[in-house]
Amino acid sequence: MSARKPTIADVASAAGVSKGLVSFALNDKPGVAADTRNRILAVADDLGWRPSLSARSLSTRTSFALGLVIRREAEVIGADPFFPSFIAGVESVLSERGRALVLSVVPDGAAELATYRTLAGDNRVDGVFLTDLRHSDQRFALVEELGLPAVALGHPASNVKFPFVELDDTSGIQAAVEHLISLGHTRIGHVAGDPEMIHGGRRRESFADAMRAAGLDGSLVIETDFSVSQGADATRRLLDGPHAPTAIVYANDPMAIAGLGVAQQRGLSVPGDLSITGFDGTDISAYVFPALTSITSDPVEWGRVAARTLLDQIATGVASNVALPPAQLLVRASTAPPRHHAEHPSALR
């Protein structure tokens, strides 16, 4: 009824105990008789007491929040649907545990590192998610220096002291290449992502490995920064080259959609003249024409598991690495036998 929010002192006096005991009851500490504890909690509930977050933060040096720093250039940020889904997964875990997500979006590496420093220095978060891992990633040393608990998405290149949650994307790329080969393709190109990023580089290697395993030339690769515009550009260069591919494996869906646009603009039929595969199985990839064969993962689940892992790491100081189910090839309409191979037996398999 009073305008003032009730504090722990109000609860203590209403329950006829000391503030300390209320705190113990709240935090499930031992040393409180069961019925005393229940009485205290009932009184707290009656009064509508919500323990003050800032008071708890000050005495426990805990912020009850987790941090996510996204480093993306303005041009790339909108096209990638990974983060919204990932964040939805993270949120589903945090909300039920009374934690909040602090999000930063930064344009470059310097701002990224500065942001982690500020987050840690302000005690703004209790731990951070590390996404878009890079080779020789400076964040690994930084979070250690800062003593900031962390969880990485993907398999770090070097040994690190924090847990990671990985989702194998190599088998998906391999499956895509094998699928194309089984359709009769032999000249297959790859529009790769940013080679600085571990997952960009690894998808590229998986492509090369799969081609090599089939005795084919896997050097038809163009690197990009994962952006739509570079995806379109890479497609043009591939098609203009001396050995134009009959199929292209893209490192993400937005680039594949841009590649589809380039092909169509040139009057090439997809998949008749050119087969195309994407990566991520985004919503929209099912609705372009032809519907995109893609490699699907589950970013929402990735978010959930990463959040749980980070929370464990913070609470106990240790958490085990998790391997999520690998990304799966989802065959839709953008892949078919190459035109001059249409009657090839392998196409009938």
Added chain:
Amino acid sequence: MSARKPTIADVASAAGVSKGLVSFALNDKPGVAADTRNRILAVADDLGWRPSLSARSLSTRTSFALGLVIRREAEVIGADPFFPSFIAGVESVLSERGRALVLSVVPDGAAELATYRTLAGDNRVDGVFLTDLRHSDQRFALVEELGLPAVALGHPASNVKFPFVELDDTSGIQAAVEHLISLGHTRIGHVAGDPEMIHGGRRRESFADAMRAAGLDGSLVIETDFSVSQGADATRRLLDGPHAPTAIVYANDPMAIAGLGVAQQRGLSVPGDLSITGFDGTDISAYVFPALTSITSDPVEWGRVAARTLLDQIATGVASNVALPPAQLLVRASTAPPRHHAEHPSALR
């Protein structure tokens, strides 16, 4: 040098003043001689003192953070590139003012309201952004009840006590309709967004108004939830109807891209048989084939201005509404005269 982070007491004793004076100097309060102030600040800098956020929060009841609650169903969340860009704009302002962004993603209206309550009850944020405004939006009463400063994106339907930052999208829709009419189209359909949402409803009205102004039938409208799948579905229904349109105005780009897919799947040529316009001018819309005529706004700038407005509102209790430059029609390749009107004079204008 010490492992312990310096506190205000360390700064005070090092500078030979009281803690109170350090606080006054830090917060630019009057009553500190200029050279004393400079000396204190220099000492603080020397010691590498970072005022504790939680201590400040506890005494000032300020969190130095802003909240954004995004209510989206899982299916829609990934496809809409608005939020990543908007957030990047918000961040650019917050980071330079030492504020953080607390982000929540919730699946439905009940969770949305509960989240605002928690954010306010925990004093987790000093104010909130209100996006995706609805008619008779329950959040308007809620933020008032909670005493939570807010800024709305778009023009609220009712009178509200907080400022809003709007971006006119009606003139863009009108320009699109007029553009299509000038090309010779008379049967124009509209794949509308969620009618519950103010911007969804308003785009629909703008469409109807523009058609009416030209003496055309503006009833060829199908409502959706803004999702890609419903966009595709609405397109099919429009094309299957008794008066199949020769042009369709979509309420967002992802639906327009899905509509393009549907048209192509049916063997319709775009823009030959069907002209299409999108909304938002997303990156990818320039790379599909044919490149999408769309209506472009500037979500990054929207984020910047909204953040500044909310910060003003929090600091001073008032802030003026802002009208951003209206969304602009960007004509690309997905619009052309209808085939049987190709020789119509209006097409040559």
Added chain:
DNA sequence: CTGAAAGCGCTTACAG
């Protein structure tokens, strides 16, 4: 099993 008290690191009247 319970209580009284100090402490977390700031801010802010209040007195000089």
Added chain:
DNA sequence: CTGAAAGCGCTTACAG
């Protein structure tokens, strides 16, 4: 213009 002290609302040894 400056200092000493109380207060924000919790948690946590410490003593019983």
